[in-house]
Each structure stands twice: as structure tokens, then as C-alpha cells.
Amino acid sequence: ETGVTQSPTHLIKTRGQQVTLRCSSQSGHNTVSWYQQALGQGPQFIFQYYREEENGRGNFPPRFSGLQFPNYSSELNVNALELDDSALYLCASSPAPMYNEQFFGPGTRLTVL
Amino acid sequence: AQTVTQSQPEMSVQEAETVTLSCTYDTSENNYYLFWYKQPPSRQMILVIRQEAYKQQNATENRFSVNFQKAAKSFSLKISDSQLGDTAMYFCAFMKHQGAQKLVFGQGTRLTINP
Numbered sequence: 001e002t003g004v005t006q007s008p009t010h011l012i013k014t015r016g017q018q019v020t021l022r023c024s025s026q027s028g029h030n031t032v033s034w035y036q037q038a039l040g041q042g043p044q045f046i047f048q049y050y051r052e053e054e055n056g057r058g059n060f061p062p063r064f065s066g067l068q069f070p071n072y073s074s075e076l077n078v079n080a081l082e083l084d085d086s087a088l089y090l091c092a093s094s095p096a097p098m099y100n101e102q103f104f105g106p107g108t109r110l111t112v113l
Numbered sequence: 114a115q116t117v118t119q120s121q122p123e124m125s126v127q128e129a130e131t132v133t134l135s136c137t138y139d140t141s142e143n144n145y146y147l148f149w150y151k152q153p154p155s156r157q158m159i160l161v162i163r164q165e166a167y168k169q170q171n172a173t174e175n176r177f178s179v180n181f182q183k184a185a186k187s188f189s190l191k192i193s194d195s196q197l198g199d200t201a202m203y204f205c206a207f208m209k210h211q212g213a214q215k216l217v218f219g220q221g222t223r224l225t226i227n228p
Contacts, residue, residue: 033214042117042204042218043158056213088156097214100146100165104158 004105023091032074037088119219136205144210153201
């Protein structure tokens with residue numbers, strides 16, 4: 001059984017640019033959640049996707065957007081990057097929206113200069 | 114809104130000792146889940162233990178156990194016979210029983226196990 005994978009591992013962008021991060025959910029999982037983890041902090045919920053629809057959103061501006069594909073993989077897009085967007089972005093999948101455990105990927109480290 | 118507080122930014126113990134990590138939370142929900150996650154230097158978040166709020170019995174997983182005090186909104190993690198591989202950041206997290214499956218995390222405790 002393949003776990004959650006994320007790409008790329010690391011990414012460096014400059015302020016104002018746009019970035020796309022990718023996540024492949026664990027086999028059999030149809031729900032994907034994204035979290036932002038700033039240095040020295042706990043992760044913060046960005047949004048969740050279930051069967052290609054957004055199924056909940058945290059306190060993040062609209063320049064943070066996402067997609068989920070028919071194979072349940074997902075993308076996180078961030079437009080107009082700001083310095084404060086520098087963080088570890090974690091993707092987590094689960095078999096269903098109400099399942100009480102999330103399985104995390106290794107994350108993408110984004111640095112905005 | 115729910116909040117989770119971990120008041121110990123760092124802890125350090127000797128191998129084989131027992132250590133307890135503290136967590137308090139605030140919620141008006143009656144049914145919910147509480148978790149302890151471990152994040153080693155590899156960055157991957159790993160579930161250590163889970164507690165369902167409606168269960169009075171404290172959860173245990175091998176060397177890991179919790180002390181869940183619902184009225185006090187307290188959820189501490191005890192690690193017995195600590196091992197070098199337990200060195201990691203530990204996060205306490207809350208999830209409502211219904212609605213979007215959103216984890217609310219505390220700020221974490223950095224635990225170091227010394228040989």
C-alpha cells in the first residue's frame with residue numbers, strides 16, 4: 001500500500017510569483033486536506049477536498065486555492081506569494097471525510113524570497 | 114472556535130525514563146477526538162495515539178498512554194521507557210466529531226531523549 005506522497009520536496013520562489021504543490025493520496029482514500037506549518041508552529045488547516053469538491057476551508061485568503069482530480073490526487077495553488085507564505089505544506093488523506101484519522105505526507109518546504 | 118495549548122516548548126529526559134507531555138484544549142463541543150502526533154526530523158507527521166471523547170477509558174498504545182480529563186479539558190501523553198527514537202516534535206490535536214475533518218493543532222513540544 002503506497003502512502004501519501006508530495007512533490008516537490010523543496011521549492012524556492014520569489015515574492016509575487018505563483019506556485020503549485022502536488023499530493024497523491026494513499027490508495028483507497030478519497031479525501032485530501034492541506035495544512036500550512038510555519039517554522040516552530042503547529043500545522044494550520046487550509047482546506048479539504050472530497051470527491052473533487054471543497055469540503056471545508058480554514059482562515060486563508062482566496063489566493064490559496066486547490067483542486068482534486070478524479071484519481072483523488074490534489075494540488076494546492078498559491079498566487080501572489082508573500083514572504084509569510086514560507087512554510088512546510090503538508091497534505092493528508094483519509095478514506096472518507098468523517099474518518100477520524102488522517103495520514104500525512106512528508107511535506108513540501110516552500111521558501112519565498 | 115477550538116484552541117489547543119501545549120505549555121511545554123521543550124523537554125529533555127534520559128533514555129528509559131518516563132516523560133509526560135501536557136496539553137489543554139478549549140471547545141464547546143461534547144463529542145470530539147483528541148490526538149497526539151509525532152513529527153521527527155524527517156517531517157512526516159505520525160499518529161501516536163487517539164482518544165474519543167465519549168470513551169471514559171484512557172487510550173494506550175504500547176509504551177504510550179494518555180490521561181484524558183474531559184471536565185478539565187486536559188489531555189496529557191505519557192511515554193514510558195523512553196527510547197532514542199522517541200526524539201521528535203509532539204503535537205496535540207483536536208477534531209470535531211462532525212463536519213469537515215479539520216485538525217486543530219497545538220504549537221508542539223520538542224522532546225529530546227538523551228543516551
